[in-house]
Amino acid sequence: MQAIKATVQDGNVILNERVDIKGRFDAVLVLLDPDPWESLVQDPRPRPELVKARQDALQEHADGKTAPLDPDKMP
Secondary structure (H helix, E strand, C coil): CCCCCEEEECCEEEECCCCCCCCCCCCCCCCCCCCHHHHHHHCCCCCHHHHHHHHHHHHHHHCCCCCCCCHHHCC
16 A cells, blocks of 8 residues: 555646556545645735734834844743
């Protein structure tokens, strides 16, 4: 048995890696659920809360209220 990474697009199976097999083989295709984070990241709709959080963080940095992380002081 072999596991081969592939993509299914519009009903076509596209192998993502080179496979050296000859002859005919039976296969079982397992379709993975889409990554929910990917759909959130790709969503083009405006996110007012995220924009405000970004603006607040940039303002705190501009006001000198933040400091770079020091890896020696991290737990």
